[in-house]
Amino acid sequence: MSILVDGNTRLLIQGITGREGSFHAERCAAYGTALVAGVTPGKGGELFGGSVPVFNSVRAAVDETGANVALIFVPPPFAADAIMESADAGVPLVVCITEGVPVRDSTFVMRYLEGKGTRLIGPNCPGLISPGSKAKIGIMPGDIHTPGKVGVVSRSGTLTYEAVDQLTKAGIGQSTCVGIGGDPVSGTTFVDVLELFNDDPETEAIVLIGEIGGTKEQQAAAYIKEHVRKPVASLIVGQTAPPGRRMGHAGAVITGEAALASAKVAALQDAGCHIIPTPADIGSTVAAMLAR
Secondary structure (H helix, E strand, O other): OOOOOOOOOEEEEEOOOOHHHHHHHHHHHHHOOEEEEEEOOOOOOOEEOOOEEEEOOHHHHHHHHOOOEEEEOOOHHHHHHHHHHHHHOOOOEEEEOOOOOOHHHHHHHHHHHOOOOOEEEOOOOOEEEEOOOOEEEEOOOHHHOOEEEEEEEEOOHHHHHHHHHHHHHOOOOEEEEEEOOOOOOOOOOHHHHHHHHHHOOOOOEEEEEEEOOOOHHHHHHHHHHHHOOOOEEEEEEOOOOOOOOOOOOOOOOOOOHHHOHHHHHHHHHHOOOEEOOOHHHHHHHHHHHHHO
């Protein structure tokens, strides 16, 4: 099985005619995802790739094609409006790849989505994939993934790819891989994804990759300790980062004791997680965990 996306996913892409949108639209479709629509205001009636209809609005795209997942490739000033437009059209899952969305906009969007029945992943995330040509929703390289029973959730896009590559080379397949994004204000959290993996009967173990900044990893640790019945391997990066300096992601900055890598590692260790010492040890640590 998988979580969030599978062979029934019907994808629409907002910003499909832009450089990034068109590039990744082709790769999502090539992986086997059912790409049913694109949305670019003013270009309604065109065809992307000769077969995918482009609409002026998400509402028209959903009504015409039955799209149930929206993937957003629009510039930062317009990302919030794009997310809310998809929510207003009743799209149950929205994935926002856009980096640099103002925190104020993200905060407004989170409040707007309350009670809407729409789950947001991102912004500033790589997306998610359920391997085996089920569905690829985002910018991750599809060829490194292989179907299996280990779920992956990460704040870091690049480290998601590194984790998956090591797992695949170790002969360990993945059920679904979710990049939740590294912004300080974002949609789906570690806890949300952990709950889904915990309830998925065919996900037998979980890999969690966190980093400095915020307290999302501590929240995940508390949930794991109380609820998760499956083995979890966790990696926290940024152990040598200096306080007060942003490291990569907008949210990766040490602003207090709780934001330190050491505090996060301690919380996850206390929750019973198998600690991955360095990014180079992901595959070997998970293999050892599964062997036990």
